[in-house]
Amino acid sequence: MRAFESTQIFFDAAAEHLNIEPSLREALLMPSREVQVQVTIERDDGSLANYVGFRVQHDNSRGPMKGGLRYHPQVDLDEVRSLASLMTWKTAVVNLPYGGAKGGIGVNPSKMSKREIERLTRAFVDQIHDIVGPDTDIPAPDMGTDHQVMAWFRNQWEKYHGFNPAVITGKPVEEYGARGREEATGRGVGSLTVKLAKRLGIKPAAAKTAIQGFGNVGTHAAKFLYESEFPIIAVSDLTGTYYDPNGLNISEVLRHKLNHPKGLLEGYQHCECLPVDALMSLQDVNVLIPAALGGVITSENVNDIHASIIIEAANGPVDPEADAVLQEKGVTILPDILANAGGVTVSYFEWVQNRQHYRWTLDRVRQELDHTMNEAFENVWQTAQQNNVSLRNAAYMIGITRVRRAAELAGLTS
Ligand SMILES: NC(=O)C1=CN([C@@H]2O[C@H](COP(=O)(O)OP(=O)(O)OC[C@H]3O[C@@H](n4cnc5c(N)ncnc54)[C@H](OP(=O)(O)O)[C@@H]3O)[C@@H](O)[C@H]2O)C=CC1
Numbered sequence: 001m002r003a004f005e006s007t008q009i010f011f012d013a014a015a016e017h018l019n020i021e022p023s024l025r026e027a028l029l030m031p032s033r034e035v036q037v038q039v040t041i042e043r044d045d046g047s048l049a050n051y052v053g054f055r056v057q058h059d060n061s062r063g064p065m066k067g068g069l070r071y072h073p074q075v076d077l078d079e080v081r082s083l084a085s086l087m088t089w090k091t092a093v094v095n096l097p098y099g100g101a102k103g104g105i106g107v108n109p110s111k112m113s114k115r116e117i118e119r120l121t122r123a124f125v126d127q128i129h130d131i132v133g134p135d136t137d138i139p140a141p142d143m144g145t146d147h148q149v150m151a152w153f154r155n156q157w158e159k160y161h162g163f164n165p166a167v168i169t170g171k172p173v174e175e176y177g178a179r180g181r182e183e184a185t186g187r188g189v190g191s192l193t194v195k196l197a198k199r200l201g202i203k204p205a206a207a208k209t210a211i212q213g214f215g216n217v218g219t220h221a222a223k224f225l226y227e228s229e230f231p232i233i234a235v236s237d238l239t240g241t242y243y244d245p246n247g248l249n250i251s252e253v254l255r256h257k258l259n260h261p262k263g264l265l266e267g268y269q270h271c272e273c274l275p276v277d278a279l280m281s282l283q284d285v286n287v288l289i290p291a292a293l294g295g296v297i298t299s300e301n302v303n304d305i306h307a308s309i310i311i312e313a314a315n316g317p318v319d320p321e322a323d324a325v326l327q328e329k330g331v332t333i334l335p336d337i338l339a340n341a342g343g344v345t346v347s348y349f350e351w352v353q354n355r356q357h358y359r360w361t362l363d364r365v366r367q368e369l370d371h372t373m374n375e376a377f378e379n380v381w382q383t384a385q386q387n388n389v390s391l392r393n394a395a396y397m398i399g400i401t402r403v404r405r406a407a408e409l410a411g412l413t414s
């Protein structure tokens with residue numbers, strides 16, 4: 001199933017509960033603007049390379065549009081469209097004054113030099129600089145991009161429009177970035193995992209956890225949960241699944257990754273190394289955290305999953321067919337638009353600080369993040385209980401209701 005179709009099915013299920021009529025559904029779901037651009041750079045060897053870049057601006061009823069930039073070979077218009085719509089519901093679920101957007105380039109950054117990635121980023125900004133801005137659409141990191149890419153993006157954008165660091169978030173801390181943005185998504189995932197397990201009566205020692213993807217989100221979620229005494233029994237990246245039924249020493253695993261020339265888990269010796277896909281079907285896993293690509297749990301592999309809790313750190317990891325099977329089995333799924341909202345929440349704090357020319361302490365960022373995530377969690381939990389629906393359905397109902405209200409107040413057709 002294509003990514004946007006998946007998102008649409010989840011949207012429709014909630015819209016049905018809310019009794020939203022078809023033409024309004026269409027208006028809420030249809031992206032406001034989709035831009036596709038050619039991104040051509042000179043490779044280090046002097047040859048030319050052409051890529052396709054996208055920015056989909058889904059909705060701005062609640063404020064400027066917000067969402068990350070992904071550099072990955074699978075990036076295409078359908079995926080970016082789906083990710084952009086998820087941003088609209090996500091910013092609404094955590095009640096940030098934003099709409100939703102997403103962008104990316106179909107490229108494999110692991111096969112490029114640092115200078116090539118810089119040229120690629122600057123060439124992309126040359127193509128889209130006039131549709132993004134601090135009051136219109138504010139990008140941020142996602143898969144394959146980091147604070148360095150954000151710094152290049154800002155620098156190139158400011159060549160056209162002048163000083164304004166609020167044009168992008170997730171910047172280096174010393175260059176107008178917020179303390180705590182890098183850890184924010186993983187920290188939010190970790191704190192809600194702890195909260196959900198407690199709510200379901202599962203003690204940390206019994207919450208054996210597996211994390212797919214060990215990049216920004218996966219590493220910080222692992223760190224938080226390890227410190228909360230959850231046994232992390234497996235983690236994976238593209239080099240394999242690293243498994244210890246008694247729990248990995250996450251400090252040691254993180255040290256290994258830090259010392260690996262490409263930041264990979266490859267070569268980590270103090271556990272079993274299994275094939276990449278083995279992580280999903282490990283029998284002794286209670287909490288499964290997909291933290292890499294979307295569409296990784298489908299009708300093909302759903303029956304191999306043994307976990308009783310799935311935390312969607314990635315965007316769109318479970319497709320609707322698999323979701324239905326998991327619901328039937330009683331698996332609790334914390335949906336992406338709530339679980340991974342810590343990143344955009346601290347992006348919002350960064351944007352606020354940039355606009356006020358003021359800096360918050362890390363303690364303040366963490367405190368406000370925890371407050372926002374807790375409030376959103378409680379709201380989603382209560383809505384699910386009151387309406388007897390899944391947490392995903394409840395989260396969509398909250399998001400859609402807020403966006404619909406803002407759109408109606410503004411005058412839908414104006
Ligand atoms: N960064 C953020 O703030 C936010 C991210 N997200 C979502 O979280 C997810 C991860 O993003 P992020 O951590 O930033 O991305 P990164 O690029 O930092 O890390 C991605 C990780 O996933 C691994 N990976 C890719 N494919 C597979 C696979 N098939 N099996 C196992 N591991 C795999 C990569 O391995 P390798 O290194 O070997 O390539 C890498 O470890 C995405 O879905 C993103 O949209 C959501 C909200 C905010």
Ligand SMILES: O=C(O)CCC(=O)C(=O)O
Pocket residue numbers: 066067068069090138139140141142169170315340341343344345347
């Ligand atoms: O930090 C942001 O603005 C957006 C992060 C993002 O892309 C996401 O939540 O999926």
